[in-house]
Amino acid sequence: MGKPWSWTVGRRFTILYAAGFLGSGIVLLALTYLMSGGRVSSAAPEQPPAGPSDLAAAEQQIQDLARRLADVHAQQSHRLLAGSLIALLVMAGVSLLLGRILAGRVLRPLRLITAATRRITAENLHQRLAVAGPVDEVKELADTVDGLLERLEASFVAQRRFVGNASHELRTPLATMRASLDVAAAKPEPAAQTVALVGRLRTELDRVDHLLDGFLVLARAQHGTLADRTPVSLGELARGALTGRAGDITAKKLTVDDDTVGRDAWTRGSQALLSRMVENIVDNAIVHNEQRGWIRVATERDDTGAHFVVETGGRVLDQTQVDRLTQPFERLGADRTGPECSSGLGLSIVAAIVAAHGGRLTLLARPEGGLRVAAAMPTAVGFRRGEVKR
Structure with a gap:
């Protein structure tokens, strides 16, 4: 289905050019006709002087x-008018064509700027339009x-640098705190309060460490270059x-x-990031599931790409709230936040990884209850292990 007709700048320029040309032609034609009519009226013969009867x-x-x-x-004037009208109609059509050509020439730099701007994304902000000319x-x-x-490139670079440096720098005091806890717990016959405190602090340190790891993965997925692209089987990752989560299941x-699972759904991308994507989706299905619930995992491929789909049961969810789960720290409420170590970054990391690989993530609140998470990824060349071109 074609794009609907709209009043673009090129069309407005063409119509204005043709209207101006047509208006000036009409004025010129009217002046010519009036002047021609004036000559006709002035061409009347003078009355001859009185004379003999043989002059009658x-x-x-x-x-x-x-x-x-x-x-x-008069006939010549009418023919001139008719010919001028025909010429005016012909020139009106020519003016439309000429106006279109001129509009294309004038607006060509703007189209080039638009196309170049559309090609620039977060991954190639270093590119510039660099338009030459007057x-x-x-x-x-x-x-x-x-x-x-x-300015956007500088902001993105500063953000990446801050997230990376902050995450790495915070790991040093975390390691120091872990070592101090280990020393306190290793003392002979530690007090019960000390053991309980060490356990709680280790849990909080694990949560902080997990959060920092999530920040690093999210920053890499959102602003990384994915130089380590290789064929990856979504079935094997699933x-x-x-x-790996058999114990929790x-x-x-x-x-x-x-x-x-395992129907040769191959895609191409970062092995580490795609593995994290699959693990996060499976982890979300386990942590935010009800006791004695169910999980359905599937990998498949079709003409649109390779698909990884995970469904869970449960209560009926609000689709508006589900759509916000791809944002950092968004949750569906206290009863689906899972354990306290949940960082709220799981599905936002998944969304960033899918987008970095050119895929599409769909979160759907199932009408009968529960959640359906589907990641559609571009298909790699070849689908079987022996056929994939590396």
Whole structure:
């Protein structure tokens, strides 16, 4: 289905050009016709002076000749008017074509600026429009956009540097605190209060460490370059994630349906980030599930790409609240926040990783209750282990 017709700048420029040309042509034609009519009225013959009776016949012939000349001149004026109208209509069409060409020439730099701006994303903010040519309104616009891109690049770089440096710097005091706790717990016959305090502090330190790790992964997924792209099997990642959380699945007495996992759903990307994506989705399905609940895990491929889908049961959720789960620290309420170590970054990290790989993440509140998380990723070249081109 084509794009609906709209009053673009090019079309407005074309119509204004044609209207101006047509208006000036009409004015010129009217002036020509008026001037031609004035000459006809002034062409009437003067009355001959009184004379002998034999001049009556000559006078009559002169009057007949004057009428015939006036008729011929009127016909010529009408033909001139008709021809001018036809020429005006033809030139109106030509003016539309010429206006379109001129509009295209005038607006071509703007189209180039628009196309170049659309190609610039968070991953290539270093690119600039760098429009050459005379200093005019178009170049001023391009230079303004380049300045904006420069400021955005500086802001993104500063944000990445801050997140990375802060996360790494905070690991040093965390390691020191862990060592101090280990020393306190290793003393002979420690007090019960000391043991309880050490346990609580270790739990909080684990939570902080998990949060810092989430910040690092989120920063890399949002602003990283993904230089380590390789073919990755979503089925293998799903099997590994389920195996790694087998203890938690057993503790909650969850029923797992993974019969459709492993159908050669291959994508291309960062092995570490894609593994984290799958683990976070599976972890979300386990942590935010009800006791004796169920999980359905599937990997598949079709013409649109490779898909990783996880469904869980539970109460009916609000789709408006579900749509906000891809934002950092968003949760669905106290009964779905899971344990206190939950950072609220799980699905936001998933969304960032999917976007970094050119995929699409869909969160759907199931009508019968529970949540469906589907990650659609671009398909790698080849689908079977022996066929994937590396």
